[in-house]
Amino acid sequence: MRFFGENLSCVRGERLVFSGLEFAIDPGTALVLTGSNGSGKTSLLRVMASLTHPTAGHLAWQDGPVADDPERHHNRLHYVGHLDALKPVLSVRENLETWAQLHGGTDKKIALALKKLRLEGFENIPGRYLSAGQRRRLSLARLAASDAPLWLLDEPTIALDAASVDAVRTLIAEHRTAGGMAVIATNVDLGITETTTLNLLDFAPAEEDVWEGVT
Amino acid sequence: MSALVLILRREMRLALRQIGDSAIIVLFFVLAAVLFPFGVGPEPNMLARMAPGVVWVTALLAAMLSFERLFTPDFEDGSLEQLALGPAPLEMVALAKAAAHWLTTGLPLMIAAPLIAVLYRLPDSGYGALMTTMALGTPTISLIGTVGAALTLGSRRGGVLLSLLVIPLIVPVLIFGTAAIDAAIGGFPVRQHLMLMGGFLLGALVLTPLATAAALRQALE
Numbered sequence: 247m248r249f250f251g252e253n254l255s256c257v258r259g260e261r262l263v264f265s266g267l268e269f270a271i272d273p274g275t276a277l278v279l280t281g282s283n284g285s286g287k288t289s290l291l292r293v294m295a296s297l298t299h300p301t302a303g304h305l306a307w308q309d310g311p312v313a314d315d316p317e318r319h320h321n322r323l324h325y326v327g328h329l330d331a332l333k334p335v336l337s338v339r340e341n342l343e344t345w346a347q348l349h350g351g352t353d354k355k356i357a358l359a360l361k362k363l364r365l366e367g368f369e370n371i372p373g374r375y376l377s378a379g380q381r382r383r384l385s386l387a388r389l390a391a392s393d394a395p396l397w398l399l400d401e402p403t404i405a406l407d408a409a410s411v412d413a414v415r416t417l418i419a420e421h422r423t424a425g426g427m428a429v430i431a432t433n434v435d436l437g438i439t440e441t442t443t444l445n446l447l448d449f450a451p452a453e454e455d456v457w458e459g460v461t
Numbered sequence: 462m463s464a465l466v467l468i469l470r471r472e473m474r475l476a477l478r479q480i481g482d483s484a485i486i487v488l489f490f491v492l493a494a495v496l497f498p499f500g501v502g503p504e505p506n507m508l509a510r511m512a513p514g515v516v517w518v519t520a521l522l523a524a525m526l527s528f529e530r531l532f533t534p535d536f537e538d539g540s541l542e543q544l545a546l547g548p549a550p551l552e553m554v555a556l557a558k559a560a561a562h563w564l565t566t567g568l569p570l571m572i573a574a575p576l577i578a579v580l581y582r583l584p585d586s587g588y589g590a591l592m593t594t595m596a597l598g599t600p601t602i603s604l605i606g607t608v609g610a611a612l613t614l615g616s617r618r619g620g621v622l623l624s625l626l627v628i629p630l631i632v633p634v635l636i637f638g639t640a641a642i643d644a645a646i647g648g649f650p651v652r653q654h655l656m657l658m659g660g661f662l663l664g665a666l667v668l669t670p671l672a673t674a675a676a677l678r679q680a681l682e
Contacts, residue, residue: 295546298682320546329539335478346545348464447536 247273247308249294249396249427254303256289262420263289264449265302268371271427273395276418276438279431281446287431288328290446291398294429295325321349323396330385334374338365339392341373351392363413378405383413390417397421403436411436464549465557472561482530487569490523494577505582512581513642516591517598517635519577520570524602525627527566529620531555531558531610536680545681555673558601559607583646589643590655594638599657605630606666611676633661 256263263286271277279345281289292298294305296316305312312319332341339356346356360366363383368376376384382405389397397418403411418428418438430436476483497515498508535541544554574595575588581593609627613619641654 269518297542297545305667317548317550321548323546325542325546327539327542329537329542331543333475333540335475340474344467345543345547347467348549350548 247395249305249307251294251300251305251329252303254290254293254305255301256286256293256298257301258286258289262421262451264446265451267303267446267449269444271396271429271442273425273427274422276311276422276428276430276441278436278438278441278443278447279429280433280443281450282433285446285450287446288400291325291327291400291429294396295323297325322394323398323399324349324386324392325398325400326388326402327400330381332373332376332381332384337370337372338376338384339369340363341384342391345388346391348364349394356391356412359387362390362417363387363461364410379407379410383404383410386414386417389421395426397426397430399428399430400434401432402430403432404433464547465553468544468547468549468554468557469561470559473564477567479494482527483565483569486523486527486566487573489526490519490570490573491577494517495524495580501520508581509583512578512583513587513591513639513646514575515581516583517573517594517638520574520599521602521628521631521635522600524606526565527562527615528606528610528623530626531562531607532614532677532680533610533619535546536614536650541677542681545677551674551677552670555607555611555670555677558673559604559669562606563600563603567589567603571595571599583642586648587642590642590651593655594641594652594658597655597662598634598638601634601658601662601665602631604662604669608669608672608676611673611680614676614680634658635663 248270250268252268254267255265267290269277279290281287289298293300296305296312296319299313307322309321331345333344336344339360342356342359346359351359363386365380365383368380373381373384382402386402402414402450406414414436415436417419418430421428430438494515501507501511532541535544545551547554553618571592574591578588578591606627609623609630612626613623616622637654637657641651641658644651644654
C-alpha cells in the first residue's frame, strides 16, 4: 500500500503554485509539508484529497490512478481543512455523528473520539457556543471517529492549547502505529518524530514563470 | 443507498432546527397571494378565474427565496467539502439535497396551496387537479432549483442571478400546472397536462443531479 504523486503541478487563479512535485507515502509514515504562506500547502492537500484536480501530473494509490475512481479514494481518507464543517444548531455529538456515520463510524468510536479530543462533557452543547479551539478539536475528532488509512491535515494545531496539541500528537502516533499514513501541512514544529519533510518552496516555479502569460 | 439516507437525515435535522426558515417561505407564499385582491379588486368571479395562476406564480416566487440557502451555508463552513469527500457520489448528494428541499419547502407550499385556493373561491372541481399538479410540480421545482443554487454558488448577488437562471426553466411547470387546473374546472380532460408534468419531473429527476454535481465540483475546485 503506497500513496504517491508524480510530476504534479497546480495552478490557482492563473498563478502557477508548484510544478514538478513528487511525493510518496508508505504505511506508518508521515509527510510534513512546510513552506511559507501561499507556497501551496493547502493546494497540495486538496489535490491529494482529489478535491482539486492537478493541472499536470497524476496521483496513484498502489499503482491504481486515483482519478479512475475518486469515490473510492474519498473513502480511504480523512481531510481536516481550515473550515471546521460544524453546524451551529447541532450539538457536539450530532456534528461528529453526521460525518462519522457517513464513513461507517460506530457510536462507540464516536464516544471514544470525543474522549480522545477532550470533548467529554460537551456532547450536548450546540456548536455555536464552542470556542475556536473546541471547534478545531471537534473537527479533528472526525479522524478518530471512523477509520481511514490516509489523513490529510491542514494546520491541525491552530488555536489548540498545549494539552490538545499533545492529544493530536498521540492521535497521529496511534494512527501511524496502526499502519496509517498522515500528511500534515504545518509551519510550527509539532514534535512528531521520524517524518519526511517536503518543502513546497523547492517546487515553486522560477520567478519569471510566475506571471507567465501576463505581459 | 445508506449514504443517501444519512445525508437526508442530516438535512432534515438541520431544517427542523431552523424551522423558521421554512415557515417564512410559507408565510411569504400566503402573504403574496393575499395581496392580489387588494390590487385587482374583490370581484369573486374574477378571483376564482385567477386562482390557479395566482397559486402557482406565488408558489414559484416563494420557492425562489429558499434556493439560496440550499448550498451556501454548507459551502461557507466547509460541510460541502466533507460531503464531496464522503462515500456517496456528488450526484447522490445533489439528489438528497433536492429531496430535503422538497420536504421542507415544496411540501409545506403544497399543503398551504388549498388554503389560498379557498380564499380565491376556486371551484370545487379544481381542487383535485390543484393538488395533483402541486404534487408533480413542486419536486420538479426543487430539482431545478438545486441546479441554479449550485451554479451560482460563490458568486456575489447569487440570489438574483439564481432567480434569473431558474425562472425560465420552470415556466413549463407553471403553464401546464395552471392549464390542468383550468381544464379540470372547465370539465375538460386533464390527463395530458398531468402526463407532461410527470414527464418534466422524471426528466428533472434524471438530469438535474448530474448538472448539480458538475456545478458543485466546479465550485469546490
